[in-house]
Amino acid sequence: MKGLYGRLVLANILFLSVLLTGLGIVLGQFFPLFNQGADPIIKRDYLLFLLIVLLTALFVSLYIITRLLLQYIKPIDEVTSNAIKLAEGDYSVHTAMIEKERKNDLSSAIYSISQTMQEISTEREMEKERLNTLIESMGSGLLMFGRGGTLNLVNGVFRTTFGFKDDEKLIGKTVNSLELPGELESLIEDVYMTEQSCETQLNLQVNGVSSSVNVYGAPVIGNYGNWLGIVVVIHDITELVRLEKIRKDFVANVSHELRTPVTSIKGFAETLLDGAMNDQTVMKEFLEIIQKESNRLKRLIDELLVLSDVEREGFTLQYSEVGLKKMIYEAIQVVSGRIEEKDMVVSFDMPNEIVIDGDEGRLIQVMVNLLSNAIIYSMKDTTITIEVKEIEDDVVIIVKDEGIGIKESELERLFERFYRVDRARSRDSGGTGLGLAIVKHLIEVHGGTIQVESKSNVGTSFSLRIPRRKRNY
Structure with a gap:
């Protein structure tokens, strides 16, 4: 016993x-x-x-x-x-x-101790669960290394960012055995050596994908001043960097586009004031140039305002029933003068009217922009073809030209602001490089999509897919 x-x-x-x-x-x-x-x-x-x-x-x-x-x-x-x-x-x-x-x-006493310890254990489990949930819910990658240089804590964002599998064992590995990018590994080692906080931005190549990250490393100090290890937070700022680049490019492009007509207007005005206005022929020629440049400047400002309005938070469309046949004919009428100048033909045959929910004025603006591009980048005596198809609950509008086409490498940037396939031709025609950016935003606000197909010296085809009925999101 x-x-x-x-x-x-x-x-x-x-x-x-x-x-x-x-x-x-x-x-x-x-x-x-x-x-x-x-x-x-x-x-x-x-x-x-x-x-x-x-x-x-x-x-x-x-x-x-x-x-x-x-x-x-x-x-x-x-x-x-x-x-x-x-x-x-x-x-x-x-x-x-x-x-x-x-x-x-x-x-x-033993019973009270067991009850107290059980409550403490339950509370610790709850706190541990909360901490794990918090760590996994962070939008940033998190690493924590102990005093011995081994990994003690890692979250799912880090695994996803650097391509580690969920079941791959990382706890207990050293910095070198993790095979991290060299810049990140060097930063972690510097924090270990200096025991000082460090923050920097790095451009990393992970699995062939380039990304920008903000890395913050700091020593972990206990309540009594003892050194416990280091913590590293990795925040992906790729999208922020991209948006910042777009902002800088936008400011630079706007400045350049505004400077050109303003410089022309200023130069010809000064020439006239210096005595050229006494020659009626020269004065008329210069005034026509000034008028052309001022019209170009007005178009640029108007399109900037339109783009700003479309991208503004809270922008809404004025929905009504829109007959596509009537809307497309009105858009053709707007550009008819330029079509006649180049002896071009618009092929559009739509026997039955199709009615959709949309903003008629904005849809006309979309079609005018697409037709204007087709006219600018097409030779004389060519044809612009417009087709309308019904696919399930959507309507597809195709605008096809026989122009110079677009290289495949340029298709991804086609809808960027101020991007031009042929800058010289676009500038001569008064184009601002904002038309397709406006088209893309207006179609997306309608709940639709836009696609483009093109071959050099063959032509370009734009496909607009728009829902027939207004969708509530």
Whole structure:
């Protein structure tokens, strides 16, 4: 038997054995006396009395010892067992109470300890779950290295950013064994060496993809000033860098586009004031140039305002029922003068009217821009073809020309602001480079998409896919 309770039970058995042995010895001492001529009846009565007394004493002592064991010794064994379980981390133990009117203080204390430890353990598990959720929900990659230089903590964003699999074991690896980009590895090593915070922007190549990241590394200091390791936060700023580049390019392009007509107007005006206005022929020529440049400047400002309005937050369309046949003919009428100048033909045949939900004025603006581009980049005596198709719940409008076409390498940038395929031809025609950017935004606001296909010296085809009915998002 194990434990204090078992040892006492064994002691009780030994005590009984000794008692019985003593009883045998006593009886053995009395037998010779009785054999010397005592009355058999007296002998029997005496032996019976002695046996009853001894057995009574035996059972009384056994009862008392058993009660003592049950009341005082067995709980100690239970408390000891539960204390061992608590030491092993099992906080679910419950020590039995002896009696409601006789509570064991030690048992009560162990029970309170187990309850408190279980509550603390539950709270720690909840805090750990919250921390893990927070770390995994971060939009930045997170690494934490211990004092020994091994990885102690990593989140899913880091794994995704650097192409590690979810089941790949990273915990316990060193900086060098992670095979991180050289710039990032150097920064981590610098933080280890200097024990100073460091923040920088890096351009990384990860799995063949270029990305810009902001990396912040700092030592982790304990409450008592002890150095625990370092933490590294990696924030992907690729989109921010791209937007910043677009902003800078936009400012530079606007400045350039505005400077050209303003410089022309200023130069010819100064020439006229210097005496050229006395020559009627020269004055008329210069004034025509000034008028042309001012018209170009006005178009640029108008299109900038349109683009700004379309991209403005809260921009809405004036929806109504739009007949596509009527809308397309109105757009053709707007550019008809330029079509006649180049002896071009517009092929458009739509026997049945198709009605969609849309902003008629904006859709006319889209078609005018596409037709204007087709006219600018096409030779004389060519044809512009317009087709309308119905596909499921959408309508597809195709504008196809027989112009110079666009190289495949330039298709991705076609809808950027101020981007021109042929800058000289576009500038001569008064183009601003904003038309297709406006078209793309207006179609997307309608809930549609735009695609382009082109071959050099063959022609270009723009496909607009617009939902027939207004979609609520």
